[in-house]
Amino acid sequence: MNALPYLLEGLKVTIYIFVIAIIxxxxxxxxxxxxxxxxxxxxxxxxxxxxxxxxxTPILVQLFFFxxxxxxxxxxxxxxxxxxxxxxxINAGAYFAExxxxxxxxxxxxxxxxxxSLGLTGTQNMRYIILPQAxxxxxxxxxxxxxxxxxxxxxxxxIGIADLTQQGQIAIAATFKAFEIWLVVGIMYFLLIYLLSLxxxxxxxxxxxx
Amino acid sequence: MTMIDVRxxxxxxxxxxxxxDISVEIKEKEVVCVIGASGSGKSTFLRCLNRLEEITxxxxxxxxxxxxxxEANINKIRQEVGMVFQQFNLFPHKTVLENIILAPMKTxxxxxxxxxxxxMELLDKVGLKEKAGSYPxxxxxxxxxxxxxxxxLAMNPKVMLFDEPTSxxxxxxxxxxxxxxxxxxxxxxxxxxxxxxxxxxxxVSDRVLFIDEGVIAEQNVPSELFTNxxxxxxxxxxxxxx
Ligand SMILES: Nc1ncnc2c1ncn2[C@@H]1O[C@H](COP(=O)(O)OP(=O)(O)O)[C@@H](O)[C@H]1O
Ligand SMILES: [Mg+2]
Numbered sequence: 001m002n003a004l005p006y007l008l009e010g011l012k013v014t015i016y017i018f019v020i021a022i023i024x025x026x027x028x029x030x031x032x033x034x035x036x037x038x039x040x041x042x043x044x045x046x047x048x049x050x051x052x053x054x055x056x057t058p059i060l061v062q063l064f065f066f067x068x069x070x071x072x073x074x075x076x077x078x079x080x081x082x083x084x085x086x087x088x089x090i091n092a093g094a095y096f097a098e099x100x101x102x103x104x105x106x107x108x109x110x111x112x113x114x115x116x117s118l119g120l121t122g123t124q125n126m127r128y129i130i131l132p133q134a135x136x137x138x139x140x141x142x143x144x145x146x147x148x149x150x151x152x153x154x155x156x157x158x159i160g161i162a163d164l165t166q167q168g169q170i171a172i173a174a175t176f177k178a179f180e181i182w183l184v185v186g187i188m189y190f191l192l193i194y195l196l197s198l199x200x201x202x203x204x205x206x207x208x209x210x
Numbered sequence: 211m212t213m214i215d216v217r218x219x220x221x222x223x224x225x226x227x228x229x230x231d232i233s234v235e236i237k238e239k240e241v242v243c244v245i246g247a248s249g250s251g252k253s254t255f256l257r258c259l260n261r262l263e264e265i266t267x268x269x270x271x272x273x274x275x276x277x278x279x280x281e282a283n284i285n286k287i288r289q290e291v292g293m294v295f296q297q298f299n300l301f302p303h304k305t306v307l308e309n310i311i312l313a314p315m316k317t318x319x320x321x322x323x324x325x326x327x328x329x330m331e332l333l334d335k336v337g338l339k340e341k342a343g344s345y346p347x348x349x350x351x352x353x354x355x356x357x358x359x360x361x362x363l364a365m366n367p368k369v370m371l372f373d374e375p376t377s378x379x380x381x382x383x384x385x386x387x388x389x390x391x392x393x394x395x396x397x398x399x400x401x402x403x404x405x406x407x408x409x410x411x412x413x414v415s416d417r418v419l420f421i422d423e424g425v426i427a428e429q430n431v432p433s434e435l436f437t438n439x440x441x442x443x444x445x446x447x448x449x450x451x452x
Contacts, residue, residue: 041399113262114299114358118313119289128312133303 003171003181010167011188017085017163018150018192024089026142026148029096034126036101047097054094059152063087067159084156099141103134136207138196143200145195154189164188211272213238213369213400214259217390219268221254228254230424231268239398243432245314246421247447251402256371259402260291265266273368289317292362297450298344298354300361307335307342310361316363325364332360336390352383356390362396370394370404408452411438 033049053079054062067083070076078086107130112204115125135142157166214236220426221229227250236242244252257263259270261277261284270277278288301309310332311325320328333339336356346354350430355375360408362370376384388410395401395414405411411418412432420428420435428441439445 104359108299110295110297110299113294115295115303115313116285117262117288117291117293118361119285120313121285124316128316129301133301134301148268178282 001176003175004186006167006171006174007164007181007184007188010162010164011192013162013167014150014153014164015192017081017088017153017156017161021085021088021153022092022146022149024085025092026096028089028093029100032093032097033100033104034108036097037104042157051094051097054091055098059087059091060155060158062091063155063159080156080159080161084153084159086106088149089199091152092145095145095148096142099138099145100134103138103141104130107134107135136204139204139207143197146196146200150192150196151189212236212239214328214402215269215271215275215368216259217269219255219258219269219270220357221251221258221263222266228265228424229258232424232426233268234419234426234429236400237401238400240417241395241399241403241415242417242419243415244402244404244419244421245406245411245447245451250421251424252421253373256293256373256402256404259369259371260288260293261291262293265343287318288372289313289365290368292367292370294321294355294358294362294370294372294375296377298346298351298358298378300354300358304345305342306338306344306346306349306357309346309357310364313361314364329364332363333357335363335393336360337386345347350383351379352386355379355387357385359390359394362377369400369402372401372405374404374406376407378392406451408436408448420447422447 006058023059032047032050035043038044063083066087067078067080070079071083111129111133112125115129116122120128153163154165157165157169160166164185169182172181212235216232216234219229219232220227232255244255246252254263258265259272261270265278272287272291275287276282288336301312304312307326307329310329311322313423314320314325314328315322330339330342333342336359338353338356338360341349341353341357346357349357349422359375375391376387379387384407388407391403392414393411403410403415415432417429418432418435419426420439420441422443428435428439428444434445436448439448
């Protein structure tokens with residue numbers, strides 16, 4: 001029996017979950033970072049509680065909470081893939097939030113002063129001056145987090161999502177070739193991560209700060 | 211006509227009282243230089259004029275508009291008050307041209323071609339037309355500062371504020387920047403210039419304010435203030451810098 005089709009099927013699921021989760025995570029992170037820096041106290045606290053709660057608990061517990069915990073409530077029902085995507089997205093979001101916040105805060109205050117003195121609003125300053133520069137600087141750190149999130153997706157196999165890791169287990173159950181299959185699974189993850197770092201260095205060169 | 215009217219301006223950072231009751235009127239087309247020791251409050255004073263610093267007490271009225279009033283639209287007011295910084299603060303991710311056209315396009319909705327034409331005119335005026343496509347990182351300090359001046363002028367401000375515009379420059383670059391400022395003064399721009407360039411203050415300004423420990427300790431036309439200072443502190447300061 002050939003295990004490869006199983007693994008490729010799993011690879012597709014892993015990529016699908018990762019791409020959606022990382023995009024959602026980035027949006028969550030950006031919103032949380034802006035709330036965290038907002039002058040409005042209440043918004044500040046919401047973001048802080050969110051970030052601390054996520055960073056202060058294991059991702060496996062979060063996964064069980066979103067899948068088994070929330071699903072046990074009558075008015076909520078997620079399928080596994082949704083629960084898995086939410087877990088990875090929210091987790092990445094909390095870390096992205098801190099990366100983005102630090103990036104914004106590390107910007108020279110003179111940039112904001114120049115922008116505001118020209119009459120740009122706070123929002124325009126963020127959008128045209130601060131974020132474009134901060135994102136360029138944060139790219140390597142973003143990549144790091146993306147790689148961690150990609151690895152985190154392998155945890156989703158424990159709730160039965162048919163990702164690469166889960167498909168590896170299924171293939172082994174059918175073929176009993178544990179050594180070969182885990183080796184190939186590892187190589188597939190490695191190649192994905194390698195592609196991510198290539199993409200990142202391409203973007204870094206493309207947007208090099210002049 | 212009064213362009214800038216500062217009334218009983220006070221500014222504190224916590225317990226530190228940096229500006230203690232400053233009142234001064236600056237007329238349209240007047241060029242005022244602000245001198246004083248480091249830490250005396252010159253920058254703070256200047257930054258209160260466009261509310262980059264929130265004022266603790268008093269009023270700042272620019273062209274008849276109380277900028278400290280609750281209902282004042284500060285973004286609108288800042289469009290009319292240009293500011294040039296010691297550290298230039300150009301936007302490094304944008305070209306020279308983009309630095310200049312950004313604010314007119316985003317704040318006033320000026321069409322790109324119109325903003326570009328105006329920017330090229332201004333670049334020509336500061337002698338940097340050929341640098342339109344360069345990034346700030348590719349320019350010398352003196353060139354950066356001239357671009358920063360052009361960027362502020364692109365908003366057609368009524369007033370220009372300069373905070374030690376030549377202090378971060380190599381000596382051989384200072385002249386070009388001062389030349390641009392001199393030309394601006396001759397064209398009738400209302401200017402407030404914090405500076406250590408006493409030559410510029412003497413030659414170009416209509417009035418010099420000496421700030422000491424948060425108050426205007428002395429003010430006069432430059433010919434008087436530099437040759438015949440009355441206040442002991444002014445004398446001491448001038449004897450060090452002249
Ligand atoms: N953001 C701030 N927070 C606290 N103190 C400040 C701040 N900005 C300036 N100061 C203090 O106010 C005083 C005047 O500063 P400044 O206006 O920059 O002086 P100058 O421009 O004349 O050198 C200094 O003692 C400085 O340390
Ligand atoms: Mg200063």
